[in-house]
Amino acid sequence: MRAVQIPEPGGEFEVVDRAIPEVGPTEVRVEVDACGVCHSDSYTKEGSWEGIQYPRVPGHEIAGRIDAVGADVENWSEGQRVGVGWHGDHCFTCEPCRRGEFIDCDHERVTGIDMDGGYAEYVTAPTHALARIPGELDAIDAAPLLCAGVSTFNALRKSNVQPGDVVAVQGIGGLGHLGLQYAAAAGFETVAISRGTEKRDVAFELGADHYIDSTVTDPAEELMHLGGASVLIATAPHSEAIESVVSGLAIHGQLIPLGVPDGDVGVDVIDLIENQRSIKGHSSGTARESQDALEFSSLRDITPMVETFPLEDAAAAYDHMMRNEARFRAVLVP
Ligand SMILES: [Zn+2]
Ligand SMILES: [Zn+2]
Known part of the structure; x- marks a missing residue:
């Protein structure tokens, strides 16, 4: 598959061929239809988030279709349209998780930071990270809703x-x-x-x-x-x-x-x-909350204004966003 990775902290975007990732037992693999470019992708680009391992594929505004499901996965099946946002996974056992505050998990994993993200043709994600995309919503419109929305x-x-x-x-x-x-x-x-x-x-x-x-x-x-x-x-x-x-x-x-x-x-x-x-502090939302945002957007015809870029032009899309020139969201299309 084609993917865009950052080789090292502060490194440039590289378009590379990678093996399509294997799906873990509690994960699904998503064929990416669109991925938004968010200012927080700069954490991955610049290495300013603690503990990032490189090379890393950024991107946490992912819209696509389930392409494979892990052996232990229930309730999700191939072909379903799903989104993956910033909140990639939580542990269920730390104190915030015990109180149901999954977004504040001590061991939160962030998409495109702690695991490879959506600047690629395929991405794997834990089922905890999945939001269903309503049928009426186009993937390019859905992608920015997974973080900005x-x-x-x-x-x-x-x-x-x-x-x-x-x-x-x-x-x-x-x-x-x-x-x-x-x-x-x-x-x-x-x-x-x-x-x-x-x-x-x-x-x-x-x-x-x-x-x-x-x-x-x-x-x-x-x-x-x-x-x-x-x-x-x-x-x-x-x-x-x-x-x-x-x-x-x-x-x-x-x-x-x-x-x-x-x-x-x-x-x-x-x-x-x-x-x-x-x-008041506030951080994006869990996958189910992302799904609420997608459903409300679909119900009330709320769509982002976007500029699309081919995946290969991720660097140009990112620069466009960082210069505050995107009207109003840059979206990569593989
Ligand atoms: Zn974001
Ligand atoms: Zn936790």
Whole structure:
């Protein structure tokens, strides 16, 4: 099979021929139809995640079809359409697992980091990593939902927001353009925050009720004119951007950073104490939660805006994404 691997930390993408992987007893093998390119693929590219073994095939936004099932696998069969996301496996025995918090497993295995990912024609995955893809959803549309989609969808579901509340999405990119669609479809008064006017029209097309250009107005003040954001999903990976919106949260408002910022975030604690605001950590979702995101996307016709690249052009797709030029998600097609 063809695969794209990173040979060493900080190495370049290599297109290689590899043996099609054998399927383990509790795994399935997936023939990859599409794989999204996520900013977190840089952990594999740069070797900035502890314990990665090289060469490694990146990619954790995988959509494909089951091609082979392991000897001990029940409930999954050849030909089923499945997705594999960031959360690749958990141990079931550590303290977080004993509490059902599989996403926080002490021995979590991450797709494309702790095991080979989807920049390839085939990939093997534990059954715990599988989400069913509804029939109506195209593989190219499904792939980005396995990380960018479930991250934003689940962030909304796991917050304390109620229908009709103000939900703000800061940054309109791979994550933000899905966050806007989910917020609008789920019944929230939806606010897009971005720099400049370039993304204003697309924000309204994606379902925003309001648009805040943070280069000409104070986004926190603008949010307070709307009553404050009950939830603000911060996708722009910049500390200053996150700092600028804390005081735009409503009473009990939660700021959920999804983009990992470029430095420490300074927060005036008074901003949190007054109005009982909080900053809440959130990490993508388990396979079943990914399936929820896929099913809701299918139900409400939510699709990512994508640019496709042939698998061989993984390096170009990755550079395009890293330069923030993808509108809005780059997807590799083998
Ligand atoms: Zn990701
Ligand atoms: Zn565990």
